Amino acid sequence: MPTTPADAPAADVLVDGLLAAVAGQLGRPLPARLQEAFHRVPRHRFLPDRIWLRDGSGGYRPVDRATEPDGWLAAAYSDQPLVTRFTDNLPSSSASMPSMVARMLLLAGLAEPPTPDEVRARVRVLELGAGTGFNAGLLCTLVGDEQVTTIDLDPTLATNAQENLKTAGCAPTIVAADGALGWPPNAPYDVVLATFSVDRIPSAWLTQLRPGGRLVTPWTSAWCSYGTLALTAAEDGGAQGRFHAFASFMQMARPDTESDQPLAAPEGAASAAAYSSTGLSPWAVAGGDLDAEFHIGLTVSGASFCWDTSGEHAHTRLRVDEPTTGSWAAVDYDGRTAADFAVTQAGSRQLWDEITAAYRRWEEIGRPSVDRYGLTVTSGGTAVWVDSPAITVAAR
Structure with a gap:
């Protein structure tokens, strides 16, 4: 003491x-x-x-x-x-x-x-x-x-x-x-x-936690590093709890091993780019609205973003990447109209389509704040829900 x-x-x-x-x-x-x-x-x-x-x-x-x-x-x-x-x-x-x-x-x-x-x-x-x-x-x-x-x-x-x-x-x-x-x-x-923050719960943590015990950890995703998760361990080795709207911590460090290195993009990932347009503003999903960004981070796995204001490609570009498949997307603002944005997508995942669907789903369920989300861990996997386990928004 x-x-x-x-x-x-x-x-x-x-x-x-x-x-x-x-x-x-x-x-x-x-x-x-x-x-x-x-x-x-x-x-x-x-x-x-x-x-x-x-x-x-x-x-x-x-x-x-x-x-x-x-x-x-x-x-x-x-x-x-x-x-x-x-x-x-x-x-x-x-x-x-x-x-x-x-x-x-x-x-x-x-x-x-x-x-x-x-x-x-x-x-x-x-x-x-x-x-x-x-x-x-x-x-x-x-x-x-x-x-x-x-x-x-x-x-x-x-x-x-x-x-x-x-x-x-x-x-x-x-x-x-x-x-x-x-x-x-x-x-x-x-x-x-x-x-430190994690994007999934290591199984060892739950194995070493007695039934009824509490697990508290900051949360992160490739899209949004925010939130704290508090779980209560169940008798069957699973756990359930809620997210709380605070904290942004450094991510968990791991030993340098080959298994921790990013996976190489599979053959064919660099497929021909597809061009389209969108009415969804890139700022709506990556402009600082932590509730929206938290939802996207939970539901569009592996996707991260960065802003390009160099003017090389457009007045302002939102670049989205997912390294496991090598997929990417770019959403361009021309500096004049905020009603329509040019979209380029390539790879096996149509990332901007996924993000658009995730954002629309967030709107449909009432634009929930971070503290309305919860997580359940069972032997069959992990489910993220809003308000109650009956409203699942992501599973893996």
Whole structure:
């Protein structure tokens, strides 16, 4: 369990400010149990001496503890994600936004005092993605060090997290391993909590979760990285639950193996392009409406998009790609009329036709928001539904 730090008075003031910011995001104060956990696990103890903040222009600016001590400490107790490492000029590890951390702990059912049965049985938690170790520290405060297992694919991150946790007085089980495989030696777990996003639920997570246990993970798709899924495990090994409209996390990293590489496009994928037009605006499906984009990400598998404003092909082009089949589509705006757009499609999948059908289906069912979607996992596959399992919108 974490011990009270020597700098507790100063840290308490900073934590109070952070908790006020979190309460503003959630629309209500955190339960007392979670507030205590944030006080007992000071966030600044889990951060490296150099962190990166968004610069407001799509990039990041570094903040060094040595040269900007006040700015560094203010960032540590701000309700924002902090990049802690870059790989190949891209963020590869971060300290999650504290309000997101709190929301996930609430969804996991860890904010309220344990019931007498839970006290006797001891709640056991598996965290997937140790990161800086901060979230594991909160878990140690909530359920006890010996009940927490945290794993990270990167041995360096696992080691750093262990050092940070030791400094904060926490001693969970820390393992360098593949998060997709969970950690069978300490199973079964009452809670499985991921700190990275996935586009499907690894079977190992459910296998290691006791019936009635909770699984909470950020969600992603090739089209839209948004949302958090909370599932309850069933007696038969399946699970069911709902999506929640918050969180955008880095995607789960996997070991570098041949099976993880993109599949080569099959012969004939580069078929002759087909030309048509559409009245569906490309901005309707890829212009920032997260509800629409979330639906398309769930229902048009593997498709991703990017915008081209170079003027090389058109005034503005929406490019859609699906690498498994090599299919692609382009939707062009000519800079004059927004009533009709030129469409080019090629490959075995007519991607723009699929996207159009998905968007029309979204409109037919009432343009549902993210938190109206749910997911059911059974031995036969996975089904995504809206409002109830009776209204299925995707299955695989």
